[in-house]
Amino acid sequence: MSVLTLIAAGLITYVSRVAAFALLPPIRGRLADLVQRLPAPLFAALAALSLSDIEGGFVNPPILVAMGCALISTRWSSLLITLASGLGGYLVASLIW
Secondary structure (H helix, E strand, O other): OOHHHHHHHHHHHHHHHHHHHHHOOOOOOHHHHHHHHOHHHHHHHHHHHHOEOOOOOEOOHHHHHHHHHHHHHHHHOOHHHHHHHHHHHHHHHHHHO
């Protein structure tokens, strides 16, 4: 995965969330509870898929570092911080490996 592809995926994710908040009315009730809990399992599923390659092994070290940095930054509950942390981890690890 190239850095440009990673940035594009992050931008698409962030812009779609901002657009949903700006254009759609707020959700109330039980659906709001479900939507509030959704990012953690969704992130876990995306992380699990991102960490395995076609043969079933692990991917290269920069992607592992990016996932670790993104995972650590989720405590701030900000998608922008999580994306920036993952991208930063990937870029730094790419320089090392």
